[in-house]
Structure formats: C-alpha cells, structure tokens
Amino acid sequence: MATLLLSVLALTTYVAVGGVNVNCPPHLVKNDNLREYGSSCYEFVLSHFESWYKADADCKSRRGHLVSLNSFPEQTFILNTMQILGYHDDHGVWIGLTDHDGEGNWHWADNTKPVFTNWAPGQPGMLSSNEDCAMLEFKDGTWHDYPCEGFFFFSQKHGWICEYGQMSGQWVNPK
Numbered sequence: 001m002a003t004l005l006l007s008v009l010a011l012t013t014y015v016a017v018g019g020v021n022v023n024c025p026p027h028l029v030k031n032d033n034l035r036e037y038g039s040s041c042y043e044f045v046l047s048h049f050e051s052w053y054k055a056d057a058d059c060k061s062r063r064g065h066l067v068s069l070n071s072f073p074e075q076t077f078i079l080n081t082m083q084i085l086g087y088h089d090d091h092g093v094w095i096g097l098t099d100h101d102g103e104g105n106w107h108w109a110d111n112t113k114p115v116f117t118n119w120a121p122g123q124p125g126m127l128s129s130n131e132d133c134a135m136l137e138f139k140d141g142t143w144h145d146y147p148c149e150g151f152f153f154f155s156q157k158h159g160w161i162c163e164y165g166q167m168s169g170q171w172v173n174p175k
C-alpha cells in the first residue's frame with residue numbers, strides 16, 4: 001500500500017511537470033503553489049495564517065473561493081499536493097465549509113451544499129454553536145469544525161486553499 005501511494009505520488013509529480021498550472025486564470029501568480037486538477041485551479045496558501053473570514057476574503061479578492069471538497073479524489077489531490085509542497089503543520093487548513101450564518105446549515109463558500117463529506121467521528125462537535133468553520137486535518141484527511149476566528153484567548157489562524165475555475169477557452173468566474 002505504501003509502495004502504491006509512493007508510485008501515485010511520483011506519477012502525480014511527473015505529470016505536474018510542465019502542465020502544473022497552464023490552464024489557470026491569468027491574473028493568478030504562477031508558481032508551485034498554484035496547481036490545476038480536474039476543472040479547477042487551486043492556490044495553496046500554506047505559509048500565511050489567518051482566521052477563516054480573512055482566508056475567505058483573500059480567495060474572493062482574486063475571484064475564487066475557499067476550496068470546496070466535492071469528492072474523495074479531489075481531497076486526495078489536495079492532501080498529496082500539501083505533502084509535495086512540504087507541509088508539516090500539526091493543524092490542517094481552512095476549507096470552504098461553514099455554518100456561520102445559520103447553525104447546522106453547512107454550506108461551501110461557493111454557496112453549494114455539501115454532498116461528499118468527511119467529518120471525523122463526533123464532528124461537527126459538541127460546541128458546535130461556537131464552531132462554525134471547517135478545517136481539513138493534514139494528518140488523516142478528516143474534517144473538524146473550529147471557531148472561525150478563535151474563542152476567548154485561543155486564536156484560530158491557519159493556512160488555506162483557494163479554488164478557481166479554469167481558463168478553458170473562456171474564463172468563467174465561479175460563484
């Protein structure tokens with residue numbers, strides 16, 4: 001299994017060479033942190049740490065949104081790429097899932113409803129009225145809800161991932 005995973009990682013890296021972000025919207029900075037997968041482009045903001053709200057605003061400022069994890073393969077791509085980029089934080093990254101505007105009404109930052117979910121057992125958690133923003137845990141790929149900005153003295157500042165539509169012929173602005 002470990003060998004298979006390594007092979008998949010090696011293949012992913014190989015395929016990425018030369019085509020990692022050629023179809024991404026032209027206004028985005030083209031570097032290793034910008035990657036395309038499926039019909040989306042992803043910007044990995046792994047060395048800045050902010051609240052969910054600031055992360056959300058950052059993605060929107062470039063006409064994207066905090067990532068919507070719509071399938072297990074998409075999530076696997078995200079986790080593999082974080083590993084390739086050398087991510088090693090104990091915590092994970094902010095994803096677009098939130099219920100900050102209605103307790104229990106979870107939706108993605110692009111206003112779609114979650115179909116695929118990967119909550120850890122017991123999540124969304126007991127203190128769910130204070131925990132309105134979801135994080136993808138790097139260590140096991142599960143989702144946990146946390147206070148979007150922090151709670152009392154505990155700040156919640158983490159990296160994040162923005163998702164954009166690709167520039168395939170015409171560049172369509174995702175909601």
Ligand SMILES: [Ca+2]
Nearest residue numbers: 068069070163
């Ligand atoms: Ca997506």
Ligand SMILES: [Ca+2]
Nearest residue numbers: 128129131132
């Ligand atoms: Ca909540």
